[in-house]
Amino acid sequence: MTIDTLRGRVTMFGGNSSGPLSDTWDWNGTAWTQRSTGVIPARQQMSAALEPLSNGFLIFGGNDSNAASPIFNETWVLLGNGWQRRISALSPPRVYDYAIAADSARGNIVLFGGFSSQNAPGDAKAETWLYKNGQWSRGPAGGPIARAGAAMAYDEFRKRVVLFGGTNGGIALNDTWEWDGVSWSPVPAPGPSRRSHATLAYHGRARTLVLFGGKEISGNRLNDTWTWNGTNWVPLNLTPAPSPRWGHAMTQTVNRQSVLLWGGSPSGQETWELRDLPLAAWGPPISVGACAAATSIRVAVSPSSLTPAIGSVRVNAAAIGGPSFLSLSDLGTTGDGAAGDRLYAASLNLSSAVLPGQYQLPFTVTDGGGRMVSGTIPVTVLPAGTCGAMDVALVVDVSGSVSPAIPAIRTALTNTINAIDCASGGDYQLGLVTFNGGVCVKVPLGQGGSPAANRTAVLGAINNAQFTQCAGPNARVEELSADAVSAAINNSAAGSCATCGPCQTGNFTSPWRANAQKSIILITDNIASTCNNQALPTSVAAALAEQSFQKGIRITTVYVLTGSADANVRTYLFHYAFGTGGRYIEATATNPAISDGLKASMQNCGG
Numbered sequence: 001m002t003i004d005t006l007r008g009r010v011t012m013f014g015g016n017s018s019g020p021l022s023d024t025w026d027w028n029g030t031a032w033t034q035r036s037t038g039v040i041p042a043r044q045q046m047s048a049a050l051e052p053l054s055n056g057f058l059i060f061g062g063n064d065s066n067a068a069s070p071i072f073n074e075t076w077v078l079l080g081n082g083w084q085r086r087i088s089a090l091s092p093p094r095v096y097d098y099a100i101a102a103d104s105a106r107g108n109i110v111l112f113g114g115f116s117s118q119n120a121p122g123d124a125k126a127e128t129w130l131y132k133n134g135q136w137s138r139g140p141a142g143g144p145i146a147r148a149g150a151a152m153a154y155d156e157f158r159k160r161v162v163l164f165g166g167t168n169g170g171i172a173l174n175d176t177w178e179w180d181g182v183s184w185s186p187v188p189a190p191g192p193s194r195r196s197h198a199t200l201a202y203h204g205r206a207r208t209l210v211l212f213g214g215k216e217i218s219g220n221r222l223n224d225t226w227t228w229n230g231t232n233w234v235p236l237n238l239t240p241a242p243s244p245r246w247g248h249a250m251t252q253t254v255n256r257q258s259v260l261l262w263g264g265s266p267s268g269q270e271t272w273e274l275r276d277l278p279l280a281a282w283g284p285p286i287s288v289g290a291c292a293a294a295t296s297i298r299v300a301v302s303p304s305s306l307t308p309a310i311g312s313v314r315v316n317a318a319a320i321g322g323p324s325f326l327s328l329s330d331l332g333t334t335g336d337g338a339a340g341d342r343l344y345a346a347s348l349n350l351s352s353a354v355l356p357g358q359y360q361l362p363f364t365v366t367d368g369g370g371r372m373v374s375g376t377i378p379v380t381v382l383p384a385g386t387c388g389a390m391d392v393a394l395v396v397d398v399s400g401s402v403s404p405a406i407p408a409i410r411t412a413l414t415n416t417i418n419a420i421d422c423a424s425g426g427d428y429q430l431g432l433v434t435f436n437g438g439v440c441v442k443v444p445l446g447q448g449g450s451p452a453a454n455r456t457a458v459l460g461a462i463n464n465a466q467f468t469q470c471a472g473p474n475a476r477v478e479e480l481s482a483d484a485v486s487a488a489i490n491n492s493a494a495g496s497c498a499t500c501g502p503c504q505t506g507n508f509t510s511p512w513r514a515n516a517q518k519s520i521i522l523i524t525d526n527i528a529s530t531c532n533n534q535a536l537p538t539s540v541a542a543a544l545a546e547q548s549f550q551k552g553i554r555i556t557t558v559y560v561l562t563g564s565a566d567a568n569v570r571t572y573l574f575h576y577a578f579g580t581g582g583r584y585i586e587a588t589a590t591n592p593a594i595s596d597g598l599k600a601s602m603q604n605c606g607g
Contacts, residue, residue, distance in 0.1 A: 001249035001262060002048040002102075004057055006542055008254050008571060011035070011057045011078070012262060015249070016044040020064040024078065027260060029253070032271070040076055040083050045096040045247075051077050052107045053133065053549070055542055055579070056084075060111065060131075063096040071096055071116065075136070088136040092129040097197075099152035099166070104578050105159040105607075106181040107549075108132035110139070112163060115148040124148045124168055128184070143184030144177045149196030151214070156256075156578075157207040157282060158230045158378075164211060167196035172217040176228070191233030192226045197246040203227075204256025205341075206280035206302050212261060215246035221265075222246075225274075229282060229375045231362075242272045255567045256574070276303045281365040283315070283377025286596075287603035288350060296596045297348050297377065299328055299363050300341040313344040315363040320379055321351020356383040380604070385425020387605035389516040392420055392430055393445060393488040393508075394458070397524035397560075398468040399436035399479050405560045405594075406468060409523055412595035413462050416521070417455060419599040426451055429516070430458045433508060435484035439497060440470035441506030473502045478529035481522065482540050485555070485576070488520050489548050499540075500531040518553040519606035521598060522576060525562040527569045541572045545579030554582040554606040558598065561588045581607055 001012040010027040014020065022042035024035045046062030057078040063071045071094040075086040092098075098114030109131040117123040126146035128139030144150075150166030150173075161179035165172070172194035176187040192198070198214030209228040215221050221244035225236040242248075248264025253273070261272040281301045288295045299313050313328040328344035344365075360376040394413060398406070420428050431445035442461040448454040461467060473495065483497040487508045497503035512518050528536045548555055557573035559565075570586070577584035583604075585597035601607065 002050055002057060002251050003254045005254060005575065006055050006539055008538065010251060010253060010260055012249060013048065013059060014043050014046065014062065015263065019066065020044040037078055037081050038083050043072060047098065047100045049100050049102040049109045052102060052104065054079055058109065060092065060100065061095050061098060086134050088134065090138065091136050095125060097148035099150040099163055101152050101154045101161045103154055103161050103181060105581065110161050110179055112144065112152065113147045113150055113166065140183055147173055151198040151200035151211055153200040153202055153209055155209055156202055156204065162200065162209055162228060164200060165195050165198060167217065170217060172196055189233055192224065195222060199248055199250035201250045201259045202252045203259050204252055206277045207282040208280055210259050210274060212250060213245050213248060213264065227277065227280065231375045234373065236278060242270065243267055255570055279367060279371050279373050281373045282375055283363055285378040285600065287380045287382060287600045295348060295350065296345050297326060297328065298343060298345045298596065299365065300343050301365055302341050309368050311366045311368050313365050315361050315377065317348055317361050319359045319361060320354050322348045354381055356381045382423065382603055384422050387423040387517050389427045389513060390420055390424040391445060391512050391516040391518050392428065393433060393520045394430065395433045395484045395488055395520055395522045397479060397481060398434045398470055401562050402525050402560060404562055408594055410462055412598055414459065415595045416598040416602055417459065419602040423603045423605060429513065430454050431488065431508060432458050432461050433484050433488055434467065434470045435480050436470050437476040437478055437480065438471050438473065439480055439484045439487055439504040441504065441508045444508055445510035473505065476500060476531060479526050480528060481524050482528035482536055482544060485520060485522055485544055489544065489551065489553060499536065517605045520553055520555045522555060523558040523560060525560045527572050535568065538571050538575055541575035542579060545575050549580045553580065555580045556582040556601045556606065557584050558594055559586045561586065583607060
């Protein structure tokens, strides 16, 4: 079971009900419906992941004890309503009960372990396999010991694949491992008891991984819930909660705001959803260029309204020259990447003695009832010029609804350009495109020739009174963000537009440099619309993300909350960010997350 971002659903295939199954089901947030997809062989004890390029529903292996060859090693991807077989020069062995997760930061799928024999379940594997661009390759040796039935998921916030537990023959395990795209590392943190066949899923609202259930080696079923925030395993006392079970399926929901659980043994056809956690907190990562004198230290807390209220939020910033007990101030309710947060922040001047490198700042959050959660804020101090040449197109919504946010957007873009200057070592090209009912190229990429002249042109356009005016030919009332993004990706000339005929003023025909880190920054408060004022399907964003990905252009998106948050807008902007390796930022009109998030993205070379 995993999310189907193209269709805005959770999709589930196969499993066991008095024998292996080959049916496919969709969850739309309120009900399950069976989906007609064509038939592939029935199977159980396999898992699914999202294929990075196609966003298709991918499964591998599994078993069917009734088949002539009961253990499979086929790779299948469900696209639309049809299955496609992926043929790879190399392939993992025939396995079932393996662990699998999509590593979106690296654009691949990670598979580990599994049983290779139907009659000798002690024959577990210790192999890592990577799937990318339709091909499997063997990962590096070393890492977790052989196991099957492990729980594994991708932590979108920390960009790590996390593996927990499983079984090796007659031994149940409770070790934690993390994959960083290169190698496995053990995590020496006490946590859940020994078990196999638990499930692990990312909770986007709480920015944490959630583990549930499983079974002990004795066969005893479990129903405890734990969270992993990259530092600590934290047990949760939740009521109500699913009954003890193992072999269930669990995934995050499409809007990343909850976790969905289905089935298991012996609980049958129950569906459960975990929304808010009692108390969760995380520190958004910070990237600071060596030429930046100050940064904002932030901790986001969920849910935004707590009873009793938060007592204190403190950070130990000594590692980067700050105080060991830095108290953060309450900035109020904010999205900051997930709805329902509350943001705490403090400004900190970096010590000039801090060297470029990776740092971890411990934090603690305590509420009025004495509950406490802790974690770390990852801080990267980058040397000037660490990214090399950078080309960045700024694509900004200037429609009437964005008006309250325009002052904050102007400030954020100015700070972001400073970050680009630092990260590129002064070797950059900027472009500026605005949109509402038309698309206006204010400054083509690199206009002015030198970075200094180009910077002057872009800042002049941002701070000009005409910044918020964009009619374009055949101007409409719709917000044409898809056409504006397409103009930047495809270097479009005046008059062109993908969805509405002629709508673009000015040429964006200056080429992206082959040797540059290429990024688009999209700032908007709404979904793109067609000429008849109908919202474009999210498949349009997915297609544009694919075009951008193929050209090596990352897209960082900023959802400015000028009204109530809209799940459709989030999904649209998620496609751009996660489909290209960019960053998704969400904030209210005046929140520092707009500026801080964009600076962090550019100082991280667009990621």
